[in-house]
Amino acid sequence: MKKSLTVLVLSLLMSNMAHANSILNKNSANKFIQDFYSAIKKHDYKKLDLMVADNAKIKWHLLKMEQTFTLSKVDYLQQIKANWHFASQENFELKDINYTTTQEGLSGTLSLKMIESKDILGEKSSQEHIMEMDLVIADDMIKLSALKTKTTF
């Protein structure tokens, strides 16, 4: 009886710890965004695939053209991967990061400015992105569920 009670308490503690790892707050959201761009720089497709929710919607608003493109997760990750093939010296500068909670511990929105620079197709390219990233807890981890970006692309 004593033994089974100990096992129960231990498993409860462990489950709480696991849950604690995936609570969404300002710190974990900040860590998420740093990890996300680090995975892009390291060409870690598996990690990115896990970090983006399957039904994520990505909206790219092109400022010059005043036009929006809606991409699925598949479209978005394909573009990231194609960039790996053609681009080098990729760098992401993240600025003005703000986190807003929408549902305590479960969902929130990160807003930030990202300056992307790279050498691509024989040219040096620099683009500014004003971004809003919706984050949620899914499968016991933080995932990107929506991305809206206004870009000079």
Add this chain to the structure above:
Amino acid sequence: MNSLFNTVFGRAKRRYLAIMAYTFMLLANTAQAQTFCVFDVLGVQGPFYGTMLEYSTIARKWGVKLDLKPYTNEEKAVEDFNSGVCDLISITGIRARDFNLFSSSIEAIGGINNDAQMKSVIETIARPEAAKLMMQDGYEIAGVLPIGGVYLFLNDRSINSVEKIKGKKIAILAHDLVQLRLAERLGFQALAADIDDFAIKFNQGNADILPAPAIAYMPLELFKGVGNKGLVLKMPISYLSLQVLLRSDKFPANYGQKSRTYFTSMFDSLLKPTRQAEQEILYFFPAPDGEYDNYQALLRDARISMTKEGIYDAKMMTLLKKVRCKNEPNRAECTDGKE
């Protein structure tokens, strides 16, 4: 007892003679190998040649020996088929038009929107009930293989609507009447090119738009033409196919059906190179928000008028619409009877 012996022996004798006759017939059919002219821009190193080499080993099991002859020039392959040098030929759907309008119309503008629809159409036309439609004037389509969607490669992403696309210079293959009519219908300014300078015209900036399949992207370096200011519209305007065509009198009956069934079963593996090529395309975006329906309407109008002119086969158009509407029942076209 004697009569029973004679009956049994007589039956065995007749059976023996029948087997011998059948064997002689098979030998007569296979004694001379059939020449299979295979078009592949990359010659014997190309993926289509490899596919056909594999197919020839399967054909052997059906009692037909195929001698493969590679062609990097499709026009020459067709000439040789017409003059009797080849008994079987694999060519693009565009060229198959002269031999079977029904099967070549699978490539109709806006007819197929994704791989699942292409698979469904190929499966349907490979059924024995559709065999008659695959035969015409002594020729038979012995297989339809998917090459993948044709995408619009643009050198400027400000060409971002149906209105802005009109009047732009598009590189098209000069030998293809369908492309020429299509360019007129869609309001493009057609720039005739041959297969050798088709991509060069786009990469050097002489053409604003190039319609091409994903498998052409890396070999023809189309990323140079798109550059950092262009875009590839992730919305196939048509689906390309490779078609295997035979002279009916040179093959055993039912060979064509076996062959069509074989190629249909290979659909997913045949499409693998295309799926890989699609992964490599940079700036590969769907139509801008609010523009998809406009593009679809434009393609549809062109398709309907080209069917009326006899450029596309009406039966195939009906089948394509059924497949589109089964796959995407909410399409606006599914509630009208225009096709």
